[in-house]
Amino acid sequence: MDAQLITFTGVAAGMIAMPGADFTVVVRNALVSRRAGVACALGIAAGLLVHTALAVAGVAAVLTAVPALFHALRLLGGAYVLYLGVRTLWSLRRPRTGAVQDDGGSAARPLRQGFVTNALNPKAPITFLSLLPQFVPAGSPAVPRTLLLALIVVVLALVWFPVVALLVDRLGRWLRGPRAGRVVEGVTGTALTVLGAALLLEPTAGAA
Template identity: 70%
Template sequence: MDGQLTAFTAVAAGMVTMPGADFAVVVRNALDSRRAGVATAVGVAGGLLVHTALAVAGLAAVLVAVPALFGAVQLLGGGYLLYLGVRALSAVFRRPAAPANAAADGTPDGGGGPAAPPGTARSLRQGFLANALNPKAPVLFLSLLPQFVPAGQPALPRTLLLAALVVAMALVWFPVVALLVDRLGTWLRRPRVARALEATTGALLTVVGGVLLVEVALA
């Protein structure tokens, strides 16, 4: 088997499965519903498709070469992740605390029912934007993909294959995460657990978004 392809598969798998903003958004929406989680996962894969396509086409080099353009994308990405994080954290504070006699299945006694889950289109958009507005992804793929093109081989078919592998992994991994969260929903949706998980994902998104904005300010 192609040794470089094997090495790239391992590297790409680590990149895709590493917990980060994409993971947090998928988990956050999967807590609302299975459909929302899977739609978010597909949106994340769509964002990766954009990044890998840009790298294959060489357009990511333009982003790297024009600091103002890179800064604008970084500003948009950081702002959007910060927005998602603040929304998640505000939902934690709005969510009523679990009463002492909360039901075993995680449904609190009394009070109104759970908030309506986000629509499929909105979840798809959130996943796509959370990934597509990550300014560091095109730089990463631009520097990574050429490293796994064997000498003497045409670059375009090889980079297309590598890009397809990354997107395929995302299309498997993130829906699996969403389905696992939904499978564990009875436990994860218990008021205390849901508050803790939502607070964690909200804090992660807020920190990542804040770091991106700070980097823009210091650039």
């Protein structure tokens, strides 16, 4: 068994499972319905696929070489996460007389939310760009190995985030109640708002 591969899988699993904007937006959508939560999870996995592909191609290095581009992308990502948070908090103004119900709409919106939330995180491609080479054995062809590592990341996301969505849906009988629903929406809305504001207010110098 490849020890480096096992180590990378553990590191990547920790990165994927770490609570953040991705986790919060999946929970938010899973409270609407199982379908919305899973669709959002798939969107996040698609965003990670983009990031890992950029890392494999080396294109992510451009973000490091051009600080202004990194800063612009960070502002876009922060603004979008902040928008989701404020929108969630704003929805608390509506009277809630029963459980949250699936509106029967398309899964396109939660899928898009998951993808955009992840894809507009400029730190992800740089993280993968710096991480992947550490697990390429000396003398081994770089591209096949990094493609394998990228595939592991995407597979982990395809497992973790749908599990989170299904677990939230499983607990939905309690979480979607009028009182619990307001608490959970308040927590997720606040978390998204804080995360978005943190991205917007982070010093530009930190992006260089």
